[in-house]
Amino acid sequence: MIGRLGVRRPLWQPEGMADSFAARFAAIRARYGPLVWGLDPSGALLKSWGFGDSAAGLDRFADVVLDAAAGTVGLVKPQSAFFERHGWRGIRTLQRLLVTARRAGLLTILDVKRGDVGSTNDAYARAFLGAGAPLEADAVTVHPYLGLAAMDAFVTRAAAAGACLLVVTRSSNPEGRAVQVARCRGEARGRGRTVEETLLGQIGALNAALAPGEIGPVGAVIGPTPQRPPLDQYPPLDLAAAHALFLAPGVGAQGATVADVAQTFTACPDRVMPSASRSLLSAGPGVGALRAKVTALAAEMSAALGG
Amino acid sequence: MIGRLGVRRPLWQPEGMADSFAARFAAIRARYGPLVWGLDPSGALLKSWGFGDSAAGLDRFADVVLDAAAGTVGLVKPQSAFFERHGWRGIRTLQRLLVTARRAGLLTILDVKRGDVGSTNDAYARAFLGAGAPLEADAVTVHPYLGLAAMDAFVTRAAAAGACLLVVTRSSNPEGRAVQVARCRGEARGRGRTVEETLLGQIGALNAALAPGEIGPVGAVIGPTPQRPPLDQYPPLDLAAAHALFLAPGVGAQGATVADVAQTFTACPDRVMPSASRSLLSAGPGVGALRAKVTALAAEMSAALGG
Numbered sequence: 001m002i003g004r005l006g007v008r009r010p011l012w013q014p015e016g017m018a019d020s021f022a023a024r025f026a027a028i029r030a031r032y033g034p035l036v037w038g039l040d041p042s043g044a045l046l047k048s049w050g051f052g053d054s055a056a057g058l059d060r061f062a063d064v065v066l067d068a069a070a071g072t073v074g075l076v077k078p079q080s081a082f083f084e085r086h087g088w089r090g091i092r093t094l095q096r097l098l099v100t101a102r103r104a105g106l107l108t109i110l111d112v113k114r115g116d117v118g119s120t121n122d123a124y125a126r127a128f129l130g131a132g133a134p135l136e137a138d139a140v141t142v143h144p145y146l147g148l149a150a151m152d153a154f155v156t157r158a159a160a161a162g163a164c165l166l167v168v169t170r171s172s173n174p175e176g177r178a179v180q181v182a183r184c185r186g187e188a189r190g191r192g193r194t195v196e197e198t199l200l201g202q203i204g205a206l207n208a209a210l211a212p213g214e215i216g217p218v219g220a221v222i223g224p225t226p227q228r229p230p231l232d233q234y235p236p237l238d239l240a241a242a243h244a245l246f247l248a249p250g251v252g253a254q255g256a257t258v259a260d261v262a263q264t265f266t267a268c269p270d271r272v273m274p275s276a277s278r279s280l281l282s283a284g285p286g287v288g289a290l291r292a293k294v295t296a297l298a299a300e301m302s303a304a305l306g307g
Numbered sequence: 308m309i310g311r312l313g314v315r316r317p318l319w320q321p322e323g324m325a326d327s328f329a330a331r332f333a334a335i336r337a338r339y340g341p342l343v344w345g346l347d348p349s350g351a352l353l354k355s356w357g358f359g360d361s362a363a364g365l366d367r368f369a370d371v372v373l374d375a376a377a378g379t380v381g382l383v384k385p386q387s388a389f390f391e392r393h394g395w396r397g398i399r400t401l402q403r404l405l406v407t408a409r410r411a412g413l414l415t416i417l418d419v420k421r422g423d424v425g426s427t428n429d430a431y432a433r434a435f436l437g438a439g440a441p442l443e444a445d446a447v448t449v450h451p452y453l454g455l456a457a458m459d460a461f462v463t464r465a466a467a468a469g470a471c472l473l474v475v476t477r478s479s480n481p482e483g484r485a486v487q488v489a490r491c492r493g494e495a496r497g498r499g500r501t502v503e504e505t506l507l508g509q510i511g512a513l514n515a516a517l518a519p520g521e522i523g524p525v526g527a528v529i530g531p532t533p534q535r536p537p538l539d540q541y542p543p544l545d546l547a548a549a550h551a552l553f554l555a556p557g558v559g560a561q562g563a564t565v566a567d568v569a570q571t572f573t574a575c576p577d578r579v580m581p582s583a584s585r586s587l588l589s590a591g592p593g594v595g596a597l598r599a600k601v602t603a604l605a606a607e608m609s610a611a612l613g614g
Contacts, residue, residue: 040426040427042426042430043430043433079423079427081421081427081428081430081431082427084430084431084442085431085433085441086441087399087402087441087442088395088396088398088401088402088441090441091391091395091398092395094395095394095395113421113422113450113452113453114388114420115420115450115452116386116388117478117479117480117561118480118482119349120386120388120389121388123349123350123386123388123389123392124388124391124392126350126392127391127392134393134394134395134397135391135394143422143450143452143453144486145422145450145451145452145475145478145486145487146420146450146475146478146480146482146483147478147480147481147482147483147484147485147486148482149482150480150482168452168453171424171454173424173425173453173454173457174454175424175453175457176452176453176454176457177454178454178492178502178505179451179452179454179486179489179491179502181492182486182489182490182491182492182499182501183489183490184485184486184489185485185488192489195489195502198485250424254424
């Protein structure tokens with residue numbers, strides 16, 4: 001039972017079921033390294049590329065990055081906000097970008113950070129996950145402010161489709177700290193765990209149930225810890241225990257370094273998908289220059305993470 | 308200085324600036340009551356209306372609800388997930404629905420629950436708020452998992468456009484409780500405030516700065532408290548102090564009653580925008596039956612909230 005990427009299918013997986021995202025990521029990583037190219041076509045970027053801050057400019061952006069990414073990097077992460085900003089025409093471009101990227105063998109992480117009550121999450125999950133979803137991606141980001149327990153539809157569809165649900169747990173920006181390190185109610189006596197610890201525990205439990213002994217379909221977004229004070233804002237997390245993949249955003253323009261990534265994920269370096277956006281896109285719009293910039297960071301990241 | 312809805316413009320407001328959302332809501336409320344009609348075109352609903360679970364069915368849904376809403380209710384709240392589920396065609400319908408509703412004098416609350424780091428929030432704010440935004444709405448919902456302090460772009464654009472930013476603070480579903488009542492770090496000694504208390508405090512501070520002595524542009528989503536145990540899951544909140552408007556979702560099919568709404572907002576009944584979706588849509592697809600159902604709940608809500 002060998003899947004289309006040459007990855008052995010685990011014994012618990014019924015025939016006809018999609019290869020897991022974790023298996024597909026492992027195959028991609030062996031070939032290209034773990035780097036995720038974040039696609040953030042801001043108005044400023046479109047202008048700096050000479051394309052115009054418009055739906056037409058966004059289309060040209062998509063053409064260039066698709067050309068540069070295929071065969072260069074393993075994963076791309078379009079940020080939905082920059083497509084939504086151009087209304088339905090922007091979403092049409094995003095839809096084309098996702099289809100074309102997946103056909104080219106790229107793993108796609110759609111960064112949308114959705115999250116709502118259960119019945120609404122079901123609609124979002126149908127938008128982004130599984131065959132027939134109009135904006136089908138291999139992985140999708142969600143936020144847990146309304147509770148991970150309200151996300152059954154997302155979890156179920158991700159598991160069935162061989163996709164990955166990435167729960168924003170520790171974000172890459174300092175403004176998120178207050179909520180993310182707030183303490184949940186403790187058992188009887190003693191301090192409760194923080195929100196981010198609680199989420200990691202829930203993610204681990206879901207993965208243990210859905211993919212025992214494997215890396216499961218529920219992952220987390222974990223911003224790389226800056227190696228500078230105040231470090232008490234970033235209490236250590238038991239990342240390995242979640243049996244999860246991690247998206248680590250914010251490398252480059254947002255301030256995190258390759259060393260920060262390696263240090264943060266030292267317990268499970270093969271499970272991290274580090275993402276850089278602006279620092280790579282600044283090399284455009286030339287396809288050759290973009291490829292060179294992406295290839296260089298991918299090599300650096302592979303070296304640091306034991307790729 | 309009389310605005311287009313006959314509302315006196317406050318003295319601090321420069322001429323040429325849009326009337327505040329709070330002023331526009333007060334005028335709408337005086338005419339139609341505070342009820343918000345939630346527009347949730349789920350696949351099940353489209354099928355039950357005989358329209359087909361497709362982009363074409365969604366278009367027919369939009370036609371019916373626009374016809375039924377104009378002149379019947381003051382506010383509509385499309386839930387983005389049910390439009391995104393149909394990809395770019397669904398967003399095109401949402402865009403048309405928003406434009407048409409606003410032209411008909413309805414206040415539009417776009418329920419998208421977006422939220423990200425600062426530069427991404429800027430793109431989202433440009434998608435939804437202010438003249439020229441492709442999906443311009445009078446109010447938009449956001450989630451605070453990445454921090455309210457990362458939402459400057461949303462706050463600034465909402466204030467300038469006379470729009471309202473509705474921060475999900477206490478959601479209407481029980482699964483959200485763990486995060487929302489987690490305790491932020493306290494001052495020196497003593498317990499810190501909960502996440503939802505902290506957010507209400509931050510919202511109050513923003514409104515005091517942006518609209519001193521008025522109801523400000525930053526509101527909150529506050530699920531009505533169910534009047535049944537366990538009530539300790541819903542500690543009392545000082546709602547009046549935030550000088551904010553409140554979206555109260557979940558009336559009807561989600562379980563909250565008109566009495567729950569009145570009880571929850573007893574300190575500021577004129578600041579609440581209660582929303583019902585499925586319980587109203589179930590009367591469709593006949594325009595007359597929808598109008599009758601919406602009118603009846605609007606009257607009940609006005610009576611309970613002193614409209």
